[in-house]
Amino acid sequence: MSLWIIYIALLLAAVGALIVIILGIIGTYLIIVGRFMRYSPPVPSSGKVKNKMLQDAAEYLSNKSGLEIVDLGSGWGTLLLPLARQFPHHRFVGYELSFLPYYVSKFRTRHLTNLQIVRQDFYEANLASADLLFCFLLPDEMRKCGDNLLPSLKSEALIYVNRFVFPNIKPDRTVSFGSEYETFYVYRLDRTGHE
Ligand SMILES: C[S@@+](CC[C@H](N)C(=O)[O-])C[C@H]1O[C@@H](n2cnc3c(N)ncnc32)[C@H](O)[C@@H]1O
Numbered sequence: 001m002s003l004w005i006i007y008i009a010l011l012l013a014a015v016g017a018l019i020v021i022i023l024g025i026i027g028t029y030l031i032i033v034g035r036f037m038r039y040s041p042p043v044p045s046s047g048k049v050k051n052k053m054l055q056d057a058a059e060y061l062s063n064k065s066g067l068e069i070v071d072l073g074s075g076w077g078t079l080l081l082p083l084a085r086q087f088p089h090h091r092f093v094g095y096e097l098s099f100l101p102y103y104v105s106k107f108r109t110r111h112l113t114n115l116q117i118v119r120q121d122f123y124e125a126n127l128a129s130a131d132l133l134f135c136f137l138l139p140d141e142m143r144k145c146g147d148n149l150l151p152s153l154k155s156e157a158l159i160y161v162n163r164f165v166f167p168n169i170k171p172d173r174t175v176s177f178g179s180e181y182e183t184f185y186v187y188r189l190d191r192t193g194h195e
Pocket residue numbers: 039040041042043044045071072073074075076078079095096097098101120121122123134135136137141162
C-alpha cells in the first residue's frame with residue numbers, strides 16, 4: 001500500500017515538473033519573440049538603394065564639417081560605417097535596440113571615434129541637433145515616427161527613408177530604380193508638404 005502511495009507521489013511530482021518545464025519553455029519563447037517582434041527586423045539597406053543613398057548623402061556632407069548624422073535603427077552599421085570612415089569631421093550616432101545587430105555593429109565600428117552606436121530606443125533620444133537622418137522601418141513604425149518624432153527635428157534636417165514612407169507627408173525627392181522595393185525618399189521638413 002505504502003509503495004503505491006510513493007508511486008503516485010512520484011508520478012504527481014513528475015507531471016508537475018513536466019508542466020513547469022512546458023510553461024517555462026512557452027514563457028521563454030513568448031518573451032524572446034515579443035522582444036524581437038517589437039521592432040522592425042534588422043534587414044540592412046542593400047543594393048542600388050543603399051549605394052545611391054550613401055552617394056547622395058556623401059555629396060551633401062562633403063565640404064561641410066561638424067554635422068550630426070543619425071541612423072534611427074542602425075542595424076548592422078551598414079550605412080553609418082562607410083560614411084563615418086569617409087567623413088571623420090562629422091559625428092555619427094546609431095540607435096539600435098536589437099541585441100545581435102547592436103553588438104555586431106559595436107564591434108565593426110570599434111575603431112571609429114566619430115561614430116557611436118547606442119543601445120537605446122530612438123524615441124527616447126534627443127534628436128534636436130541631428131542634421132541628417134536615415135530611417136528604414138516598417139509602415140506602422142513609420143507612422144509612429146512621423147507623428148512623434150518628426151516634430152522634434154530641425155526643420156532643415158534631411159531624412160533619408162528607405163522603402164516605406166511617412167504617411168501623409170510628401171517627400172522632397174523620390175529616387176526609384178523601378179519597384180517600390182528599390183525606392184528611397186528624401187524629406188526636408190521645411191520643404192515637404194502634407195498630402
Ligand atoms: C530594417 S533595419 C534597418 C537598418 C539600417 N538602418 C539600414 O538601413 O541598413 C531596422 C532596425 O531598426 C531597429 N529598431 C527598430 N525600432 C527601433 C527603436 N525604437 N529604437 C532603436 N532601434 C530600433 C531594429 O532593431 C532594426 O535593426
